[in-house]
Amino acid sequence: MTRKAPADDFDDSGLEVTEPKTWAAGMPGVTAALRQSHAQMGTARTALTLLRVNQRQGFDCPGCAWPEGDHRHIAEFCENGAKAVAEEATRRRVTRDFFARYSVAELAERSDHWLGQQGRLTEPMVKRAGAEHYEPIGWDEAFGLLAAELNALGSPDEAVFYTSGRTSNEAAFAYQLFARAFGTNNMPDCSNMCHESSGSALSETIGIGKGSVLLEDLYQADLIFVVGQNPGTNHPRMLSALERAKREGARVIAVNPLPEAGLMRFKNPQRPSGVTGKGTVLADRFLQIRLNGDLALFQALNRLLLESDAPGALDEEFLAAHAHGFAAFREHALALDWDDVLEATGLTRGEIEATLGDVLAAKKIIVCWAMGLTQHRNSVPTIREIVNFLLLRGNIGRPGAGVCPVRGHSNVQGDRTMGIWERPKPAFLDALAAEFGFEPPREHGLDTVAAIRAMRDGRARLFLGMGGNFVRATPDSAVTEAALRGCRLTAQVSTKLNRSHAVTGEVALILPTLGRTERDVQASGPQFVSVEDSMGMVHASRGRLAPASGDLLSEVSIVCRLAKAALPGSGIDWDAMERDYDVIRDHVSRVVPGFADYNARIREPGGFVLPHAPRDERRFPTATGKANLTVNELEVLRVPEGRLLLQTVRSHDQYNTTIYGLDDRYRGVKAGRRVVFVNPADLSALGIADGAAVDLVSEWADGAERRAPAFRVIAYPTARGCAAAYFPETNVLVPLDSTAEVSNTPTSKSVVVRLEPA
Numbered sequence: 001m002t003r004k005a006p007a008d009d010f011d012d013s014g015l016e017v018t019e020p021k022t023w024a025a026g027m028p029g030v031t032a033a034l035r036q037s038h039a040q041m042g043t044a045r046t047a048l049t050l051l052r053v054n055q056r057q058g059f060d061c062p063g064c065a066w067p068e069g070d071h072r073h074i075a076e077f078c079e080n081g082a083k084a085v086a087e088e089a090t091r092r093r094v095t096r097d098f099f100a101r102y103s104v105a106e107l108a109e110r111s112d113h114w115l116g117q118q119g120r121l122t123e124p125m126v127k128r129a130g131a132e133h134y135e136p137i138g139w140d141e142a143f144g145l146l147a148a149e150l151n152a153l154g155s156p157d158e159a160v161f162y163t164s165g166r167t168s169n170e171a172a173f174a175y176q177l178f179a180r181a182f183g184t185n186n187m188p189d190c191s192n193m194c195h196e197s198s199g200s201a202l203s204e205t206i207g208i209g210k211g212s213v214l215l216e217d218l219y220q221a222d223l224i225f226v227v228g229q230n231p232g233t234n235h236p237r238m239l240s241a242l243e244r245a246k247r248e249g250a251r252v253i254a255v256n257p258l259p260e261a262g263l264m265r266f267k268n269p270q271r272p273s274g275v276t277g278k279g280t281v282l283a284d285r286f287l288q289i290r291l292n293g294d295l296a297l298f299q300a301l302n303r304l305l306l307e308s309d310a311p312g313a314l315d316e317e318f319l320a321a322h323a324h325g326f327a328a329f330r331e332h333a334l335a336l337d338w339d340d341v342l343e344a345t346g347l348t349r350g351e352i353e354a355t356l357g358d359v360l361a362a363k364k365i366i367v368c369w370a371m372g373l374t375q376h377r378n379s380v381p382t383i384r385e386i387v388n389f390l391l392l393r394g395n396i397g398r399p400g401a402g403v404c405p406v407r408g409h410s411n412v413q414g415d416r417t418m419g420i421w422e423r424p425k426p427a428f429l430d431a432l433a434a435e436f437g438f439e440p441p442r443e444h445g446l447d448t449v450a451a452i453r454a455m456r457d458g459r460a461r462l463f464l465g466m467g468g469n470f471v472r473a474t475p476d477s478a479v480t481e482a483a484l485r486g487c488r489l490t491a492q493v494s495t496k497l498n499r500s501h502a503v504t505g506e507v508a509l510i511l512p513t514l515g516r517t518e519r520d521v522q523a524s525g526p527q528f529v530s531v532e533d534s535m536g537m538v539h540a541s542r543g544r545l546a547p548a549s550g551d552l553l554s555e556v557s558i559v560c561r562l563a564k565a566a567l568p569g570s571g572i573d574w575d576a577m578e579r580d581y582d583v584i585r586d587h588v589s590r591v592v593p594g595f596a597d598y599n600a601r602i603r604e605p606g607g608f609v610l611p612h613a614p615r616d617e618r619r620f621p622t623a624t625g626k627a628n629l630t631v632n633e634l635e636v637l638r639v640p641e642g643r644l645l646l647q648t649v650r651s652h653d654q655y656n657t658t659i660y661g662l663d664d665r666y667r668g669v670k671a672g673r674r675v676v677f678v679n680p681a682d683l684s685a686l687g688i689a690d691g692a693a694v695d696l697v698s699e700w701a702d703g704a705e706r707r708a709p710a711f712r713v714i715a716y717p718t719a720r721g722c723a724a725a726y727f728p729e730t731n732v733l734v735p736l737d738s739t740a741e742v743s744n745t746p747t748s749k750s751v752v753v754r755l756e757p758a
């Protein structure tokens with residue numbers, strides 16, 4: 001079942017394990033970043049590139065979606081943003097000689113780290129049916145081939161159009177237009193594996209699937225929860241914001257099974273004292289919760305709030321004016337069983353009651369979260385319960401308060417806004433129809449998990465990836481790889497080599513594209529693109545570096561030229577859109593609400609903020625016209641005797657499936673990724689020694705064996721019963737059918753496993 005894993009991944013002879021760090025960033029962060037950038041880019045390029053990150057005339061950092069704020073430091077980058085930039089601006093190149101040297105099968109034996117280290121893709125390549133190697137192909141021929149394969153399908157619904165979250169608004173809009181003009185809503189995206197649960201829960205409860213706070217709100221908050229998130233690694237600039245919020249008087253509560261370094265103490269590299277000083281204690285309270293215990297925690301807080309006789313415990317006025325469903329919610333919440341709460345959370349009643357004290361003392365509360373909340377079976381109920389918690393005290397729709405799902409990819413939120421979604425709203429399709437004069441398909445398309453099933457079962461036969469690394473980011477690697485291999489054609493629009501180029505359909509295409517950092521010049525002159533950050537701010541991004549190769553096309557060009565080849569009679573002026581991205585933005589301004597005068601407003605310094613009814617006017621555009629309090633059933637996730645609940649997380653040295661290096665500095669791991677973190681008491685109970693070699697075997701209802709071989713055990717202060725290991729090495733363990741209710745997101749943070757001596 002298990003594929004033979006790539007050799008350099010398995011060699012743990014250099015593995016070193018030290019005590020986890022208790023603080024994050026500061027000088028080591030900056031030096032680590034510069035070392036990495038230097039190795040990839042050289043001195044002049046390093047300086048030139050890093051000075052442009054997130055500056056007004058520069059490019060949007062391809063790292064994360066954390067917003068920029070008004071007062072930009074000259075070096076508004078972080079260690080991991082610098083690594084993301086270095087990875088893209090590298091001087092290393094993958095050329096036709098490389099593909100002549102390595103067969104596709106050989107590439108499939110290599111590790112993610114090795115593949116990424118080969119450098120930027122430089123020209124379009126094709127693997128023809130029956131061939132063992134990729135060979136060069138001209139752009140026109142590539143588009144012709146792809147167009148012919150698309151048009152040879154039995155139905156447009158046999159094609160899958162995937163999007164990752166770095167794609168610009170302009171490219172995303174053109175791409176969804178093409179897919180719909182072709183005739184399908186099969187537009188899965190990385191969001192299906194990421195914040196889909198947030199979008200689902202927020203749309204139902206507050207009427208819009210996006211966060212309701214701006215950066216300024218953090219600075220006005222009294223209390224900020226950071227739940228299921230590791231910002232020290234994944235959103236380092238958020239630490240500066242939390243530090244400032246604390247200076248302005250906020251308390252921070254971290255809720256996490258792991259004592260993540262960044263949440264404990266932070267040394268700000270942007271401030272002189274940060275380099276040498278002791279740094280700021282970030283979390284005033286650390287709730288070391290069990291995996292999947294958050295629904296129980298927030299239900300307990302809600303019950304305590306309902307029972308509290310503290311004056312103003314509930315915002316009665318807000319509830320009466322703006323909330324729906326209070327009576328049913330109240331009745332259910334008061335019946336909550338405390339034994340269930342303590343079992344699910346692993347916390348004491350004292351800890352939860354002390355947290356209530358923080359809550360009652362705070363007028364303005366923000367809850368931030370990321371993948372620790374979204375990738376569980378009960379993720380949508382959990383996030384709904386957080387909305388209940390905020391609504392009870394009127395914490396949505398006023399300054400300093402609200403929901404803050406912290407997005408991952410730098411434009412994942414913008415891609416959705418542009419219509420990258422398998423379940424488009426009728427109003428969006430109506431606007432598209434009116435603007436372009438065709439009838440878009442109305443039936444919902446395939447999301448990520450459904451797309452894998454469709455390819456596995458032969459119902460979908462052509463896969464096009466706009467960025468990302470579908471084969472590696474998705475669950476159940478063995479199943480997914482077989483599904484892709486069963487396709488007639490797989491094509492990837494990419495900047496760098498990854499496993500999705502090595503696990504292919506009968507025919508495969510690599511369509512190499514420009515990155516954020518690079519100049520994009522079209523017939524009308526230099527172009528810029530735009531992106532939307534995690535807080536609904538839209539701003540421009542301009543690349544300055546010379547492209548990695550003269551043969552690269554922008555994502556917009558690739559979409560427009562493909563569309564022209566595949567849909568000669570569409571009546572849509574693809575040439576005009578490619579020639580001048582203002583034309584695309586003009587279309588967007590008439591199709592997507594909130595984008596009126598797009599071309600003018602995107603040229604304002606700092607861009608513009610999209611409307612958000614709950615935040616701006618306390619208006620809740622839900623089915624009831626009010627903010628909905630919901631009733632969520634608590635089911636305690638009970639793991640069988642001798643098993644652990646495994647979460648799959650990111651190390652400090654990776655960007656999703658792109659592996660920058662083999663260290664995880666804050667967690668004290670050097671030179672190895674095949675490690676599993678387990679609580680020492682669990683190790684004793686299991687009779688397994690720290691440092692032992694084990695296989696991870698996942699157990700799921702279908703009885704199939706899913707095994708990730710050869711991991712080292714690290715005794716680590718994680719919550720009892722809760723293990724952690726890195727993704728994507730562990731994706732093989734996540735069953736395709738184990739998904740969140742409603743959002744259908746793979747349950748990457750709750751996988752039942754046993755450890756077998758290797």
Ligand SMILES: Nc1nc2c(c(=O)[nH]1)N[C@H]1C(S)=C(S)[C@@H](COP(=O)(O)OP(=O)(O)OC[C@H]3O[C@@H](n4cnc5c(=O)[nH]c(N)nc54)[C@H](O)[C@@H]3O)O[C@H]1N2
Nearest residue numbers: 080228229230234255291292370371372408409650655656
């Ligand atoms: N450098 C870097 N930056 C990135 C990325 C990257 O890979 N590298 N990826 C980007 C993307 S796409 C995303 S989505 C974000 C991801 O950002 P994060 O969500 O921070 O990423 P993860 O590593 O998945 O970390 C999940 C965190 O939630 C905790 N957790 C897990 N399960 C639970 C739970 O049940 N309850 C609670 N309370 N906590 C839990 C884990 O211990 C961990 O701290 O980062 C973005 N930024």
Ligand SMILES: Nc1nc2c(c(=O)[nH]1)N[C@H]1C(S)=C(S)[C@@H](COP(=O)(O)OP(=O)(O)OC[C@H]3O[C@@H](n4cnc5c(=O)[nH]c(N)nc54)[C@H](O)[C@@H]3O)O[C@H]1N2
Nearest residue numbers: 164194467468469473493494495496498648656657727748
């Ligand atoms: N087990 C487990 N699985 C997970 C997760 C988890 O926590 N655990 N997290 C999930 C999450 S949150 C996400 S978002 C997904 C990520 O899923 P994806 O977005 O599909 O994966 P990435 O690794 O971010 O994609 C990296 C590739 O994108 C390409 N690329 C980079 N920049 C650009 C660009 O500007 N344009 C184009 N066209 N291509 C570019 C490069 O070729 C690079 O190899 O993974 C999900 N999978």
Ligand SMILES: [Mo]
Nearest residue numbers: 194195408409
């Ligand atoms: Mo993500």
